[in-house]
Amino acid sequence: MTDANGTIVAADGRPLKASLNRALRREKMRAFLLILPLLAFVMLSFIAPIFDMLFRSVQDDITSRTLPQTVIALDDWDYEGTEIPSEAVYEALYYDMFFAAEAKKHTALGSRLNYETTGMSSLFRQTGRSLDDMGEDVIEAMEDASEALDDSAFWASIFLTQDSSAGSNAAAARAWASSIADMELRLPAGAYLSDAAAETLPNAARQYAAFAMFTHSVDEDVPAEEDPWESVWLALAEDLTAGDLSYDGVGAEELAAVQAAVTAPMADFTYTAAFLDQDEDWADREVIGTIKTFSSPYTAGYFLTAVDLELTPAGAQAVDEDVQIYITLFWRTLWMSMTITFSCILLGYPIAWLMANLPDRKANLIMILVLLPFWTSLLVRTSAWKVLLQQQGVINDTLVWIGLVGDGSRLALINNATGTIIAMTHILLPFMILPLYSVMKGIPPSYLRAAKSLGATDWTAFWRVYFPQSVPGIGAGCILVFILSIGYYITPEIVGGTKGVFISNRIAFHISSSLNWGLAAALGSILLVVVLGLYWAYDRIVGIDNVKLGG
Amino acid sequence: MRKSIALGTSAIVAIAGFAYAEGHMASDMTLVSWGGAYQASQQKAYVEPYVANNPGVTAVWDESSSEAVAKLRAMNEAGNVTWDVVDVVAADAIRLCDEGLAMEIDHDEILAPGDDGSSATDDFGDLIVSDCFVPQIVYSTTFGYRDDLVGDTPPTSVCDVYDLEAYPGMRSLERNPIANLEWALICDGVDIADVYDVLETEEGQDRAFAKLDTIKDNVIWWSAGADTPQLLADGEIVMGSTYNGRLFSLIEEQDQPVSMLWDWQMFDLDGWIIPAGLSPEREARALDFLRFATDTQRLADQAKYISYGPARASSAPLVSTHAELGIEMAPHMPTDPANSQNTFLFNYEWWADYRDDLDAKFQAWLAQ
Structure with a gap:
């Protein structure tokens, strides 16, 4: 049949071409549906894991995730130079490490970096244990100056507010803390970080916000009922000694008393000294250099290691001859x-x-x-070869018995x-x-x-x-x-x-x-x-x- | 932080002891162990009595301890941890704890006090090498030798392994730097107290490898605990290192002409961890089992089936005879005074740092 335009049409009046296409499409769909289970199975169980595995060979975000501030602070530090990193680096390291230790993420980072530099594993583990004691003198002076600080609710009353117009959800602190904890943290519903505190006591506000989020989201406790971590105390001491206290909200009087008491011990305290007292390796160029080298989220380091090279702060170079093994093994395999x-x-x-x-x-x-x-079974066959091939095995015994080889030279x-x-x-x-x-x-x-x-x-x-x-x-x-x-x-x-x-x-x-x-x-x-x-x-x-x- | 730990601990105690009564515990648990005679000893000494006390509880075994760390990491990434109580060596427990894959445990709160009244931490003493680890047995890696291949003067010192003139033939050593490097240094004249200090230096490492070089051509390197017993039984080697329990079963149960050489045996620990992130019901069941399985009597009972020393000091006097052979087990324990004149304990912290580096060196050395 043809229609008025001369196009060939099918019995139902549609153009034959379209009709054929439709029938074919249905065929194709059916064929596709038939292989769909296999395709989905192959994608899920074979292709996806392979790509996931390939991706792991370049992915390396653990350093930048666990020590976000430190990595930024280290930008200015020069590996080639002779200087140890600045106080700002150790300060960032202290707060990053403290939070990481609370979230129990620091040891995983230590194990990761230990692949590159021997000793990092215990350095991170031991430092993680001693973070509580850093700045002990400062914290004791604060405790002596005002008993109010021993009251968890007092801290909450300074830093948290229920008034959404006078507070924020502490986006910066949240991003920082969530990155280290490797999960989404947030303040309790209806609680906001006080703008007044965030403006005049920026460090302490940030640390308190992180503490409050962790307490709420991970420990599932109420922040106002928990004693803030030592890092919050130190951050407060830092704010109080940064200049004149312009804070005039709740507890301003107590804070003024603390400020007077903390000036002297804070003058003696540096983060650098605190870390170096714990372990001198924190001044080691290789240790800091390793952190800096592996601070980007992607790395060529694994591939370099896989061909007997290593990524150092000074670029890629061959590893010592006595640890070269992978090239040998690749050749041998081939x-x-x-x-x-x-x-x-x-x-x-x-x-x-x-x-x-x-x-x-x-x-x-x-x-x-x-x-x-x-x-x-593959294992049975392989083990059978052991019995046959070993020096006291069947083949050697037979050869000795025939006299082809001597008993001493099996x-x-x-x-x-x-x-x-x-x-x-x-x-x-x-x-x-x-x-x-x-x-x-x-x-x-x-x-x-x-x-x-x-x-x-x-x-x-x-x-x-x-x-x-x-x-x-x-x-x-x-x-x-x-x-x-x-x-x-x-x-x-x-x-x-x-x-x-x-x-x-x-x-x-x-x-x-x-x-x-x-x-x-x-x-x-x-x-x-x-x-x-x-x-x-x-x-x-x-x-x-x-x-x-x-x- | 100190205070928050204390609070956290009391929360765990609440879960373990009071808040969750029997009805709130999961009724299934998956235990992970090494298979073989060792797992059988755990089944008899711990699981059977526990299930008898708690009808309705079923325990299944997964023989995956040798890959526990990797599998737990994979389970954790997938967000589906299917194990409840996992038997691992102490070094793996430390790794798991470092990676946040194992739950931290307050030993005094979770575990039963010793039968002699001592607290759990005193009873286990130094063997609690990680906050996540509950020690179970002390085993050792030590040497066995063929009686018929060593002539009239059987070896008495671990350094006889290096004496190719007096004891010609093959030896077997573990394909792993741990213990081998320490023994090499001891036999090269380094005082035991200085071994790790020496091994930390480049020269010390070279020295250990140089000592190993002297017997390199006469060594078969093993990777499974069953290898050395098989090689000894076949007469393939004169002497070889393996776990003391394997040698016990070779000598006493299979009656092979083999003897133990306890000199400078290397102590190591095996014990339990609980994976992090279990549901409260499963965690409560796991903790309940753990408390039962690591009490003084249970640890002593395990020694009826296998010659590994109980990790509690209070269990030692209760160690009795082998369940089938009827022989006294105490003289076969690595911790027996006659056996433990010269011993050293695997230095976990040190090896956690140096393992990656020394393993690369060791493998490269083997490949040369």
């Missing part, structure tokens, strides 16, 4: 995987050929023999690279045999007969006629075996000793033991890129179309 792949070809090719050319009954028997170990077949290559070749062999077999099954035997009838020798017939046709199977087997072996970790761990372990063993170590997930992610990313690179090279040289899993 050459051993290649050796394993090559031995799989050597062993697998004749077996696959046999299977493809024997009568079905016999071929099936061999197939079962190939698959049997495949169905056995072969070292395990706990080294040899052990890994033997055990992994055995474990991965089916991945080579199966694609080879299915490709060889598809090569018509008449080709070989034809070659021979035209005068080719056995070898020529095999090499010129049969072998080229089996190459796609070799290609598929190689890719399978190589990619599987490059990421293997349990077998090298058990039989590899020290010279036969792979990069994946270090990745496992950093994931489960040292907890350096950033470094593990960087090592994993490099491995992924190497595999993709090799795959690309394979495609260029052999051609990926030339790979077959079946005839």
